[in-house]
Amino acid sequence: MAKNQGKAPLWEAIRKHIAKRGTGFHTPGHQGGRGIDLEVKDFWGLNVLQSDLTEVPGLDSLDMAQGVIREAQQLAAELHGARGTHFLVNGTSAGIMAMSLAVGGPGKVMVVPRNCHVSVIRGLILSGSKPVFVESEVDKDTGLVLGVALAALEEVLARNSEAEAVLLVHPNYFGVCGPLEEQVGLCHRYGKRVLVDEAHGSHFSFHPGLPVSAMEAGADLCAQSYHKTLSSLTQSSLLHWGERWTDEERIKGAVAMVQSTSPSYLLMASLDLARRQMALYGYELWENTLARAAWLREEINKIKGFRCLSREDVYGSGFAQMDETRLVVTGASLGLSGSQLADMLRESYTINVEMAQGAYIVLIITPGTGEGQSRALLTALAQISLQGQTGRYPLTIGSLPPLPLLRMNPREAWFARHRLVSLGDSIGRVAAQTVAPCPPGIPVLIPGEEISPEIGAYLTGLVDTINIVDG
Ligand SMILES: Cc1ncc(COP(=O)(O)O)c(C=O)c1O
CATH class of the missing domain: 3.40.640.10 (Type I PLP-dependent aspartate aminotransferase-like (Major domain))
Known part of the structure; x- marks a missing residue:
């Protein structure tokens, strides 16, 4: 150092x-x-x-x-x-x-x-x-x-x-x-x-x-x-x-x-x-954090109906490494979506997750993650597993609609004269604003993109009005 x-x-x-x-x-x-x-x-x-x-x-x-x-x-x-x-x-x-x-x-x-x-x-x-x-x-x-x-x-x-x-x-x-x-x-x-x-x-x-x-x-x-x-x-x-x-x-x-x-x-x-x-303690703190995350992954994988992904589960030429301190957990084989699981953890066990998307919840493990907190998570998942849910939720993170056409430069569209219309009336028009459900804050639509029927259908579940470029 x-x-x-x-x-x-x-x-x-x-x-x-x-x-x-x-x-x-x-x-x-x-x-x-x-x-x-x-x-x-x-x-x-x-x-x-x-x-x-x-x-x-x-x-x-x-x-x-x-x-x-x-x-x-x-x-x-x-x-x-x-x-x-x-x-x-x-x-x-x-x-x-x-x-x-x-x-x-x-x-x-x-x-x-x-x-x-x-x-x-x-x-x-x-x-x-x-x-x-x-x-x-x-x-x-x-x-x-x-x-x-x-x-x-x-x-x-x-x-x-x-x-x-x-x-x-x-x-x-x-x-x-x-x-x-x-x-x-x-x-x-x-x-x-x-x-x-x-x-x-x-x-x-x-x-x-x-x-x-x-x-x-x-x-x-x-x-x-x-x-x-x-x-x-x-x-x-x-x-x-x-x-x-x-x-x-x-x-x-x-x-x-x-x-x-x-x-x-x-x-x-x-x-x-x-x-x-x-600088002083980074190695030691992350050594312990990696060990805690590995232990949690192993323990979660022992609970019937839950799976915590590891690098061996992921393939593709767009994949090289995984941050093992991030726990990506699914209860899909209990029929649970990520948001259902997140709701159960929050409502019955006062445990908040970082994000829920598709079949998964995402948990962040850091040097600040404590022993008691980790054990509380395992207890909650074990109890949820015993609740006898059935069914199978598809293993996805919730696919987005196909990419829309970019009709205008985002800046041009953002500054163009625009007005608010109902989502139903927006189909075929050009978006003036970004629509990005948070987290993860990834845009479904950006300024300048044409609002396709598929995007309209996808957004209907989330919002009911949208800003479009005028004219
Ligand atoms: C991938 C990604 N990039 C950038 C940001 C923005 O980071 P910040 O919250 O520090 O502004 C976020 C926030 O969630 C993010 O998930």
């Missing part, structure tokens, strides 16, 4: 600032908790409120970092093997939009998987880039969506020589990873930049039993939701640029476009501390 990784420069500067017990006439309006609702003060405590600071001398500025924030970002870059790193206080969503602004532009082509997160589409709208979609493979037995197969990627690259960049999702919500190193190598051979949505993979660098990380695979840019699998606060993420990315000003300028000029010091300090925690 590099010698400074044991430090947390931003956190230490905040502690020093609070210890001076100075006073100020600046934001935030609650002024270190003195002006806040008493109930909040009592519940959150003064330390949290005093740490909610603004850019005062000694605490640097995120937009033009030259002091402790810069040091904290450099330590994060060093730990992840990146050329540089920027803190994000608006999640990986902001990082993805910034990547699109940094690489794309009006009319520029970007290759993206159609099953990407909604923030990718928002990035295309902001930058005016034109998407070319590449299909992700689907595993026939489990119904899981895999990564993009190399052959499919090469075919799209060969047909779209003008493309600026390729965006890849690594891993997806189910912990499934495509052959990232080969994908990156292929894109670079075609002279394309590679941007990686690594929202669910911030922990990959910390244990060899986890999949390869985007920076290790040679990506140009990647964004990681530190808050999803590591211990920083919700909304805090990192954007890294790799060795091949030399235009630091461009990426920083793009990040500034999508972030507040009053970034939260609570969020930034939590990033600094989560990075320090990983």
